[in-house]
Amino acid sequence: MSFIYEELIKLYQSTGFAVITWQQCVMLAVSCLLIYLALKKGFEPLLLVPIAFGMLLANLPAAGLMNGPIYETIDGVTKMKDPGGLLYWLYQGVKLGIYPPLIFFGVGAMTDFAPLIANPRSILLGAAAQLGIFTTFMGALLLDKLPFLEFTLKQAGSIGIIGGADGPTAIFLTNKLAPELLGPIAVAAYSYMALVPLIQPPIMRALTTKKEREVVMEQLRPVSRMERIIFPILVTLVVSLVLPSAAILVGMLMFGNLIREAVDLQSVLNRLSKTAQNEMMNIVVIFLGITVGATANGELFLLPRTLAIIALGLIAFSMGTAGGVLFGKLMYRLTGGKVNPLIGSAGVSAVPMAARVSQKVGQEYNPNNYLLMHAMGPNVAGVIGSAVAAGVLLSMLG
């Protein structure tokens, strides 16, 4: 019966218990923690649940769900010996840069740019809030000087983009510049987006005076249907001509928006608009989330740099908020008090969470102040702004 014994040994060696590493143990715990945060604390569950579960699946020992295919060549004919794991194949949509633009397409179909069209100067607040991206980028370069940390320019750029407060942009850029950081950067970006209502208010209060916070802004003008339809085409042309590397993100965002707005003229387009917003988006979110999470294997994730990235992410969000608010103060001065600087913080993107924070802080100081629609302008401008910043980083570092 010795062969039974041998088989038993073989069988034991094929179990996960036999080969699990301490990193995998920790990662399984981390993924459970993320599921807890997503479900109990409401941390962006739409993305963090798939990310966390992908992390769990990818760290199951010996399961090989992220393994690539294995080919073998016999007599000059190459054949696939093993197809590899599901997550490897789904991950190709990240690797080839397919999922993030498709999500931008859906986001465009869901976003109303009218508050921005009605109040175009608010677009500058969406530029100012990108300060967070670049200060964090510099911060990462400075941390590189520390003996136990090492960040290349590309890695620093990927970390900086956390300050864009925009998940698909962060994933898109990181995949191009530093795919080895995809896991921690995605987790940091989505976690801090969930924490916007905690991070922003103290900074907003610290940088503004009570009088500034109480400014009531003028009602927004109505926006014509023609403006809504021409806007996405113009934005695509202008941004792409100046910065070709931002064309794909901005172009797909605006394609989605064009279809959304064109429904008013040709109702048959409603089919496409709904699919872009719902089923197509949901399918891509599931695949994107689970495979981004799956990149976070223990050896890559459990390094000092992950903690540094998490620390830098907080700086990114804080500096972005500060940049927006300070530029808001400048606009307050220049317009003779017509602009409430609180809407500046919404420039970090994180649509529409950041705009709601502006609204909430504003109402604390003046219960009759409704800043929401005014803050939506910088908020959606911030999406464009961080796509442009990503384009700059891609073209200068890529």
Add this chain to the structure above:
Amino acid sequence: MSFIYEELIKLYQSTGFAVITWQQCVMLAVSCLLIYLALKKGFEPLLLVPIAFGMLLANLPAAGLMNGPIYETIDGVTKMKDPGGLLYWLYQGVKLGIYPPLIFFGVGAMTDFAPLIANPRSILLGAAAQLGIFTTFMGALLLDKLPFLEFTLKQAGSIGIIGGADGPTAIFLTNKLAPELLGPIAVAAYSYMALVPLIQPPIMRALTTKKEREVVMEQLRPVSRMERIIFPILVTLVVSLVLPSAAILVGMLMFGNLIREAVDLQSVLNRLSKTAQNEMMNIVVIFLGITVGATANGELFLLPRTLAIIALGLIAFSMGTAGGVLFGKLMYRLTGGKVNPLIGSAGVSAVPMAARVSQKVGQEYNPNNYLLMHAMGPNVAGVIGSAVAAGVLLSMLG
């Protein structure tokens, strides 16, 4: 500070302004024009908006959205250096012949073939209207004699298929025979489909007498559930056995139709039928449209042949209409006046636009004449007819 200056130069050279060609300028204008026609004039917006936006995206200078991946081999190991553009990857669904059959699957699930089953002789009108395909094919071969135009047999066949008045068939065949013409042929096909209500009536009036136009047709018989279910299976078998090259288009059309009709027997199939008609179709339409448009880059599109294709497309639709109407007159004679020749024009496909044109022209001359359901017979037969014609062209020219 000379390095700043150098970087500035480099940055300027990386903008679209620095490298834009006149062709790209023209193509950007053309795509805006197509969006205008689609939205304001109602030219098949469901396809032309994605096609036009794809055209716009593909002609953004230096953006490289249609670029293929770049590989590099270091020490014998080949690695992907750059994944290429989104549109390149989405385009694989056209190149590998995946999208058009999937659209046919959805069209099958949306089409009611009962008017054809109830009045099977109307199927011949759907054959006669394919005249447009072959006269246009010959026209393109004759134009090849002109000094400034050059059309191969394959290109002529692709141009001819515009006369099928069926978008997916045109895209499917053109991709196989002459992919370099995909842009102009798709644009011509969908534009003329939108113009069917303008193109057809004068031809219909010119070729028929008042007496013929006033013919009232007999009520159609009811069609049994069994006939509806057996029909798609039989059509698949017959067409595919005679013409294997038409098997994929006709087979998927009929698969969709089988699922649609089988819902009456097994309601659980409603899930598949709905998905085929809605979400799956919409996703494929978006991907197909945007990537077909993206094939229209300036160098390929802005050639004299594009104008020739547009002229030939008009001939295609006109001759198809004439073929259908003339065969309708023949049937009028043979049946002793029971067939109204106006339903012949519906044989060009363009479901159900062409059938509505028959109905409208018929009612002009006899307000109590309801030709719509009678015209739906040739109309859906035209879809099968043009798929068969495409199969012939594919097998004799491919």
Add this chain to the structure above:
Amino acid sequence: MSFIYEELIKLYQSTGFAVITWQQCVMLAVSCLLIYLALKKGFEPLLLVPIAFGMLLANLPAAGLMNGPIYETIDGVTKMKDPGGLLYWLYQGVKLGIYPPLIFFGVGAMTDFAPLIANPRSILLGAAAQLGIFTTFMGALLLDKLPFLEFTLKQAGSIGIIGGADGPTAIFLTNKLAPELLGPIAVAAYSYMALVPLIQPPIMRALTTKKEREVVMEQLRPVSRMERIIFPILVTLVVSLVLPSAAILVGMLMFGNLIREAVDLQSVLNRLSKTAQNEMMNIVVIFLGITVGATANGELFLLPRTLAIIALGLIAFSMGTAGGVLFGKLMYRLTGGKVNPLIGSAGVSAVPMAARVSQKVGQEYNPNNYLLMHAMGPNVAGVIGSAVAAGVLLSMLG
């Protein structure tokens, strides 16, 4: 005019009639029979209609819908000469192991595991019913001794998995172990699932006493939200650590279930849950069904072994039922008559058909006996059980 004659010959030779084989004729008839069984007799129409139509399409002579791409190398540059058929490309989702886990994801999102959580000992009935898998596996190995049959260990394992009564598991394992048997195994698995209400009751009656069949079971306890959410995570961890080869199926099943249950906490997840259950599932079902059917080409299907597989499939379901019922009897003894052995038959999976059979047979003998919810426990446990069994077969035979 001899060239017309030559072309006519060529044309005839290109028709399906010229090249059809007797196997293709038989397969076309078989696929029509399967469509009849699916639509008229209600044999799992959701899968069998696509499988049957795929079989029909793949056996159309000369249509080449399952042909792979053809490449040609000219001057060292390899180019695709022919893209191959649609079904080849859709089949990659089976070959690479993508579709079955995605279906498990949707099944997880549709399945309520509460009856199992409430009555955890019923999980053992889901283990006992896997007896059918292994007896059939042995049966295939014994049949291998017959002169006209030949089954390798891998083929025997694939045939055994029919006893799991779980379509995606059977397809997943067969694709890995013996892809040449995919057609007959999928057809057998889905057909017998449809026949569960005929196969099981006689076995259930034969193996139980009247007294046992009349046992009324205690009301199930309510299950807390927390238990429902923790359950999928724990199952993934435990099963995957013990048996890494089962990780992908069980992991995706439990990922779907986690999203389903987490909707209670974070309603935004409803988007993902609905998409997993509906559109994504439907699309995958269409692609999976049609391509699994397409593997059944005549040369592979019309062999004695197909009849053997069909015979073994019946043994598989019968032995699975017997295993469950006999273990149910054991539990009846051990619990002092608290467990009705009729719920054991539900352990074969075939959710929820097998559970309804338990309910129906139970009510025949005691009209006030509601076994449905008690049988759902073994029923969903059977899904986990057959995934585990598949993992064992994969790791010991793969």
Add this chain to the structure above:
Amino acid sequence: MSPIMYGLLVTLFGLTIVFLVLTGLWGILAMMKLFFGGKKAQETQATVKSMVNTTGSEVTAAAVQSDEMDADELLAVITAAISACMGGENNLYVRKITRVGDNTPVWGQISKQEQMLNRL
């Protein structure tokens, strides 16, 4: 053979084949009518208009008893309810009935699981 000549051949063969194939389908359809056309065609659409003309309570009862109450019937119920509320003057004419969405199940109920799970 010159392209033009070959083109003519393609045209000749092409039109012939198109006509042959579709004439063949005509023949098959005619035969199919002989075999299966005799049966009374079933009505696939719920006869919503007639339902609307009945009184609200009847319609409601009918609809709720149906195990597979579909959206058309739901609208019929609504219309009937409204019409009943308004005193029974049935001057409503339902011009377009849109079936709404996918019937996503209430998952606690076993009945839908039966429809789906065992088929996958």
Add this chain to the structure above:
Amino acid sequence: MSPIMYGLLVTLFGLTIVFLVLTGLWGILAMMKLFFGGKKAQETQATVKSMVNTTGSEVTAAAVQSDEMDADELLAVITAAISACMGGENNLYVRKITRVGDNTPVWGQISKQEQMLNRL
């Protein structure tokens, strides 16, 4: 080893592992019950039947105050309204409630944007 012998080994190991794993799950489920099973199970389904038994006005008020009025509740409102119209005889029995479609938002309203955009 002959295929049959190896097959027997696979069967032995296979059944053992299946039982081991599922017995392990049983143990874990039992432990889970100790830790989390004490809490009162929440009812995931809206208690439609009881809502129907209330008067129409109450139900309406309840439903429209809810910020996340879902389709089930909508049907409850409809049913209640019909039943109220018919004089309050609550002989309706809702046999199957189908949730209708995906709640596509009215996009002018910020509330849905909040649910979605910031999560992408």
Add this chain to the structure above:
Amino acid sequence: MSPIMYGLLVTLFGLTIVFLVLTGLWGILAMMKLFFGGKKAQETQATVKSMVNTTGSEVTAAAVQSDEMDADELLAVITAAISACMGGENNLYVRKITRVGDNTPVWGQISKQEQMLNRL
């Protein structure tokens, strides 16, 4: 150039370009307003609230005459019907209107085929 120096350059250029591009968009938006902003903005949402305030019969008539009765209007009809039933006390406030699902057609009707098939 050291990474830090190049980083500063990237930051300088980056912020400049972000501001340049978005300022450019500002200019374009301002110009767009001159050309197209004069026209009265159309209201894309059905004014559900006002419809609810009319009497039930009016709303019903309006809605059923509409060829493209959409889900919002359907809800308005329902709300109006309920409110009419309850004696016309319009104290309802529709907090959230969910458009339900995709309008899958009743396929016997040609009208939807017109919308779709010829566009594919």
